[in-house]
Amino acid sequence: MNVVVTGLGTTSPLGGDVASTWEAALAGRSGVRTLENDWAEQYGVPVTFAGQLVVPPSEVLSRPETKRMDPSAQMAIVAAREAWADAGLAEAEVDPERLGSIVSSGIGGVWTLLTAWDTVKERGASRVLPLTVPMLMPNSPTAYVSLEFKARAGAHAPVSACASGAEAIGMGFEMIQSGRADIVICGGTEAAIHPLPISAFAAMQALSKRNDDPQGASRPYDVSRDGFVLGEGAGVVVLESEEHAKARGARVYASLLGLGMTADAHHIAAPEPNGAGQTKAMELALERAGLTTADVAHVNAHATSTPVGDMIEARGIRSLLGSHADQVLLSATKSMTGHLLGGAGALESVFTVKALETRTAPPTINVTEPDPELQVDLVRDTPRALPEGQIAAINNSFGFGGHNVALVFGV
Structure with missing residues (x-):
């Protein structure tokens, strides 16, 4: 359904x-x-x-x-x-x-x-x-x-x-x-x-x-x-x-196509260092959506601005998407809102849906010197256009206790 x-x-x-x-x-x-x-x-x-x-x-x-x-x-x-x-x-x-x-x-x-x-x-x-x-x-x-x-x-x-x-x-x-x-x-x-x-x-x-x-x-x-x-x-x-x-003739913003949920079972607060659970959540969400990595045009990252967590997620995104990561626009909207904890994944789902509806990836602010390990195209300071046609976007949310959730939306 x-x-x-x-x-x-x-x-x-x-x-x-x-x-x-x-x-x-x-x-x-x-x-x-x-x-x-x-x-x-x-x-x-x-x-x-x-x-x-x-x-x-x-x-x-x-x-x-x-x-x-x-x-x-x-x-x-x-x-x-x-x-x-x-x-x-x-x-x-x-x-x-x-x-x-x-x-x-x-x-x-x-x-x-x-x-x-x-x-x-x-x-x-x-x-x-x-x-x-x-x-x-x-x-x-x-x-x-x-x-x-x-x-x-x-x-x-x-x-x-x-x-x-x-x-x-x-x-x-x-x-x-x-x-x-x-x-x-x-x-x-x-x-x-x-x-x-x-x-x-x-x-x-x-x-x-x-x-x-x-x-x-x-x-x-x-x-x-x-x-x-x-x-x-x-x-x-x-x-x-x-x-x-x-x-009922409702206006539709986007479809929610896939869900991936995993647990790190590693530490009560720290993410698993290799990001295996995070990557698996994204992989499961795409699989459930019936999509491939080539369908992904945008990722709204969990990206909280912590020294360790940001790059674990970024490496996981690169590992999942491979060379296609070069064509994916990455946004980290917590740079503007701060971290809403239990509200974060929901607000960022709103952002992800709006990005697909308007074909516009929102910017990440305050990044004056990107981490040299970052291997995904980060949208910085000003919005950027997403491609036309059928596209999908991933919204990542990770929580203390090792909770990993990835949602895939599409238009």
Whole structure:
């Protein structure tokens, strides 16, 4: 059964919707900035910048909605509403028994959890909000999306760290192919710009510490890369069986053709040094799509800007594609958005679909001196055209714990 993308939604460090986010990405703008708080002074937090949302959910949602949802669920609802409307489903008759919701988060309601603990310590247990558990649980975003759209075919939240959003889309793909649903609202969300996660990631030496140059800090494949930049936001896509989409006359952005998922089984945080699991995920996705490497025109890389991880992925892409890698345009959009953790693969799926729809590969910024080992054509600073005809694109997402997810989209 063929699966197509009929709706897109996001709220991100580049914009409050898909149109503004895509426009900023094509312009090569950074969504990273210095945080307006006193965390560094109060707690000694060593990193003072991140990729925050351009449009806070409080400007879009009602006050009762924001009070009963963790920020991660708020962002998911904002993106899901846009994707639903974009798919033309607001006016359509949708069978709730054939509608699914799969929206993931890598960390869940960290703001709710830690704020509640502060309340216990400072004001006592009796002052904890009754909705604390429903707000902090990692399945809260997908549950609220399910409630919003009456999705009764299933509401799921696969948690696989930074691969969570991509895995949710892959699970939506399989949910439709298995016959469980005709439509699935799927994606990822994260709201972890909080002093504890920042301090913890910094302690791992995972974050860039370029406090004096926030917008230049995320620099995938550059020789001076020194870690990722934390971001926040959500990305949601509406997946639909091609038959169902055609029957209601829906506009189709692209097809989701293949999914590959593997596990490194190597280390709780570090990727397997040879990238075998990452390469295998891409290989499986192409095989499931019924495509060859010659069909691939574009890759939206995981590329977080870490000294080790970037080149493991790049070598894997070269190993998979061989000499055809010279004709493939590589984009690393985290250079502009920062790393949305559980939301990353979903936002980057939106970027991948838009790249295919517009035949335009978005740029990678901040790469002033590319790593000499890089053997794939990196799109730097300005967008570049993708070829006409039938083409495919790979979106890679890899997560702590050794989770590897590759999605293949095509037009």
